[in-house]
Amino acid sequence: MANNKKLVEAITSMEEDFAQWYTDVVKKADLIDYTSVKGCMVIKPAGYAIWENIQHELDRRFKETGVENVYLPMFIPESLLQKEKDHVEGFAPEVAWVTHGGLEPLQERLCVRPTSETLFCDFYAKDIQSHRDLPKVYNQWCSVVRWEKTTRPFLRSREFLWQEGHTAHATAEEAEERTIQMLNLYADFCEEVLAIPVIKGKKTDKEKFAGAEATYTIESLMHDGKALQSGTSHNFGDGFAKAFGIQYTDKENKLQYVHQTSWGMTTRMIGAIIMVHGDNSGLVLPPRIAPVQAVIIPIQQRKEGVLENAEKLQAQLKAAGIRVKTDMTDKSPGFKFAEQEMRGIPVRIECGPKDMEANQAVVVRRDTREKIMVSLDNLAESVQQILDTMQKDMLERARAHREAHTYEATDYETFKKTVEEKPGFVKAMWCGCRECEDKIKEDVQATSRCIPFEQENLSDKCVVCGKPAKKMVYWGRAY
Amino acid sequence: MANNKKLVEAITSMEEDFAQWYTDVVKKADLIDYTSVKGCMVIKPAGYAIWENIQHELDRRFKETGVENVYLPMFIPESLLQKEKDHVEGFAPEVAWVTHGGLEPLQERLCVRPTSETLFCDFYAKDIQSHRDLPKVYNQWCSVVRWEKTTRPFLRSREFLWQEGHTAHATAEEAEERTIQMLNLYADFCEEVLAIPVIKGKKTDKEKFAGAEATYTIESLMHDGKALQSGTSHNFGDGFAKAFGIQYTDKENKLQYVHQTSWGMTTRMIGAIIMVHGDNSGLVLPPRIAPVQAVIIPIQQRKEGVLENAEKLQAQLKAAGIRVKTDMTDKSPGFKFAEQEMRGIPVRIECGPKDMEANQAVVVRRDTREKIMVSLDNLAESVQQILDTMQKDMLERARAHREAHTYEATDYETFKKTVEEKPGFVKAMWCGCRECEDKIKEDVQATSRCIPFEQENLSDKCVVCGKPAKKMVYWGRAY
Structure with missing residues (x-):
């Protein structure tokens, strides 16, 4: 179908x-x-x-x-x-x-x-x-x-x-x-x-x-x-x-x-x-919030022992506290992979007859698509480590993305240009007046997101009116 | 106050x-x-x-x-x-x-x-x-x-x-x-x-x-x-x-x-x-649903070691999975007892200087008010047993109450008299007609509660109209 x-x-x-x-x-x-x-x-x-x-x-x-x-x-x-x-x-x-x-x-x-x-x-x-x-x-x-x-x-x-x-x-x-x-x-x-x-x-x-x-x-x-x-x-x-x-x-x-x-x-x-x-293959769920953290996808599942092996692995992971499911439907492995990616399940575990022979499984991370060969002897431990690493990496990647999209402006022309051409946060000084906030909204449809606790002194003047600045503010277009 | x-x-x-x-x-x-x-x-x-x-x-x-x-x-x-x-x-x-x-x-x-x-x-x-x-x-x-x-x-x-x-x-x-x-x-x-x-x-x-x-x-x-x-x-x-x-x-x-x-x-x-x-002292919560299952009430709590002992007992009970609190407020023990009873906390644990000396505590069941001397050596285990017994007893008591208030009637005069004089369920045969149900509602404000899965054949005739009975029904006044 x-x-x-x-x-x-x-x-x-x-x-x-x-x-x-x-x-x-x-x-x-x-x-x-x-x-x-x-x-x-x-x-x-x-x-x-x-x-x-x-x-x-x-x-x-x-x-x-x-x-x-x-x-x-x-x-x-x-x-x-x-x-x-x-x-x-x-x-x-x-x-x-x-x-x-x-x-x-x-x-x-x-x-x-x-x-x-x-x-x-x-x-x-x-x-x-x-x-x-x-x-x-x-x-x-x-x-x-x-x-x-x-x-x-x-x-x-x-x-x-x-x-x-x-x-x-x-x-x-x-x-x-x-x-x-x-x-x-x-x-x-x-x-x-x-x-x-x-x-x-x-x-x-x-x-x-x-x-x-x-x-x-x-x-x-x-x-x-x-x-x-x-x-x-x-x-x-x-x-x-x-x-x-x-x-x-x-x-x-x-x-x-x-x-x-x-x-x-x-x-x-x-x-x-x-x-x-998320990415162009769909959702990517951080492991700690994912309702299903790992999905086992048996390869050549009609071959002898493959489904039994999948069940055994599922039991091991479950016992270790990992939220796991096995996809035993008659869909093709490729379709199951795409589905796991679309639904953002943090890792998939592929295991077929050859893997069983080699006493291993292939663990694929949803975020990086990295394929990791893992011994079946300590599968649960390895999967937990991969989930922990993924959780950490996702935060770091999101932080790096934010840093790369956080700009500064000390004059109004640069400020407006930045808001219009570079989506992200713009840090700029503000005099504290409602009028300047309204002007920014009107000119470039950005709003003050917050006056951050961690203040920086980018300049002494309000980026809009040039009067003495009181605070540094994060500006941006918002949902 | x-x-x-x-x-x-x-x-x-x-x-x-x-x-x-x-x-x-x-x-x-x-x-x-x-x-x-x-x-x-x-x-x-x-x-x-x-x-x-x-x-x-x-x-x-x-x-x-x-x-x-x-x-x-x-x-x-x-x-x-x-x-x-x-x-x-x-x-x-x-x-x-x-x-x-x-x-x-x-x-x-x-x-x-x-x-x-x-x-x-x-x-x-x-x-x-x-x-x-x-x-x-x-x-x-x-x-x-x-x-x-x-x-x-x-x-x-x-x-x-x-x-x-x-x-x-x-x-x-x-x-x-x-x-x-x-x-x-x-x-x-x-x-x-x-x-x-x-x-x-x-x-x-x-x-x-x-x-x-x-x-x-x-x-x-x-x-x-x-x-x-x-x-x-x-x-x-x-x-x-x-x-x-x-x-x-x-x-x-x-x-x-x-x-x-x-x-x-x-x-x-x-x-x-x-x-x-519930009873005339207030709520009585079954242990398995009670948000707080046990309250520790220190006696003579200003005396040396009493509060420390209460904290130790609380830690023991908590570690055993019992939902426990200690009432350390400056209210009198009597007031605390009454409050525990009003709120329906399944057991209270009284422990003062004399109890400590004797290495024991007094556990009082909310339902029966039974006082049980318990050694501090295995307090958590004893409290858990008391809670389990109480849970079982409460079900049995409720069942006995229901049995004692479940009546039978095979003629309409007895039926009406029972509904009016003996609050409870009345079991009676029914022909299956809406008219007889409506008549009962009008005459004595009772409704059909259910046609129980466990049927009994009390008679061959409908209790209201005397026509052939199809089912036995539980009747009663209801909330």
Whole structure:
């Protein structure tokens, strides 16, 4: 039926059309399907299993820092959404409204949560009385809805899955500490597990979250040189607490407002994995997040002993904790290879009668296509080493790509030319004015990605207006 | 501040007012809170952790049978909901409608999923072409919305959490086999993990799921003698497949309709745990589902070595795989005991200076309040044994309670009197007519719970009309 060539030909090359390449990969790697609900997708087993691994790993890391999971309603009464002025302005234009329950119109319309700050505040206002009730370090795993006009699988859809942490603290210092702690947690997760290097920094006022005092972000660079905001952590100060009346009595029995944070990471990270690591043969999954890390492909599988041998090897790998499957279907080996590549399975293990005779298997890395002869005597150990090396190499390669696509500009002509001709990050000095940010957006459609924690002094002047510079900023076009 | 007495006095006794007792327990055991969104609740950390354990254990069992997880949209276009006639009639009166996205009215209104058969069918119609694509054995963990008029925490809320499995098979036999397989999985889970014994059976046509050919159910009995439907598994035959055009080409290249099933279990099981096992001191959690299985309560904790000893014991228990916490707060031991009881932690471990001297600890079971002296030399082993015994005893006690509250009736007067005077299940013969079911509902507000797989021949006549009986049915008042 289908064949190797057909499968491979099916994706557009990324050099030719990156957006089409992306769409082809999410479809051909069987991650999603479109639905009758405009802007919403089905996340298929191969895609959802990646999300389950992300959840599992993040949740474990959260709980180590004292996070507790909860679940709040998916609906927000309109009056509740409106309690914090900046917040409602930011979100009201893009929410979905429920107006009828059953056959009756509702007395007050409800929006489907685009984010749950207002609900958590409403809850905390009742739940927090004394300093003994603090801190609250809660998180929920759920789906949220934002009525976007243009959508793309994983990157921007009307409904997406995420976690949202919401905390309340006695002091401003503690809230700031938690905000940074979670940003660091996200950064470590991205680098250690997803093999995606990130820039940590603060958002400008223009780009910060609606209602936040400060928004911190991790920014990553995709293969096409566009930036992706990969996780954010917000410090709300006591702004929401004042709007919602969240107060506690301190040790001296005085009423104080709490200080709050929130932080989130979403299914868009699956998009990031695709766009950072993928190639023209399809998806490339970092071993630590791959639902299947190794696939055994028996060669000449009808010959005596080949399938039995494959089963034996699978059992060995499984016992060693490697997530392994064997492809015993009647497809040709070539087709199976192409499928393993399209689906981004980190390594394939080829083993036929000749290999068995030589007491070896051929292990092929998905990222480099390197073929490694491995003795069957210590197969599991060797495969684990190859997976570990691959994980490390993928991070290094992504970091090298980012370095090679990070530029500097100290005058505006160079800045604009760089943004337009060299996709990537541009580092440049900034005076701190909204006007300069707006001008850059208008002139070259780039936004401030972040004010990185690691500052460099490239010059004393703002790259746009020439006035004294306050900060170095990463600029770029973004998803 | 608060004291032992106050905490205990805070709950109504179950004999006095079972409904109020239930409400008190969910609040005082810190499982939920009410919200500004009518009919929706906050599931707090102590409640959500139970759900996480349910999810983890069910998901593991699902995956062992080949289930794969996916995620489908939370919205259903009205036209899609209407494709299967019985289904829309069953659900349309109780759905929430989204009519606006952002500032614009929608062209077609969307309901928030009350269940996802229609979405899965829409997806399968595209995703299934050949017999090679079958079976599809998909599941999703999500929240659903049903616009109920009267609500109660966990038992009936406008939004609740659940899993819904949706499968598609080549043959009717395979679909029936999967339907029963999942019912058995639910039954085993309830008995082995939640210590809740269940009756397995089939729903009558009146009580079956909207659009199903057959609905199977597990029914459990609460402490007050009311029944609770605890999990359902539906066989749709090819009804939905015909309505949605889900066809595959078989091995002879002929077009065939698929046969489908769906099955679900919800957060209402947390309500079941409360109502089967709870007592007048609060919640009693079966050890296998308890987020915290043992709490160490140091006695005279300011005395030298007491806290250090508690930490050592905690480390030992943790290393043995027991979920353990130590309560080192400055509350009195009595208050800590009452709190452990209210929250249903299976055992508490009391250890003070005298116990340390005697190289022992006092282990107190939550269910029986039995105090067991245990040597510190093999504490972890002893605690694990106590937890295992408690798990077994709780199931047996619940089973004995159910047996003691299961009655038989062979004439209608006795039947009505039993339903009205003796809360519990009533076994009685039935002719198979809807009219007799309706009459029972009208006369004594009892419903057919199920036609059990284990049939008994109590008499030859229907308990209502006296015509020849077809089946024995479990009847009862239900949540």
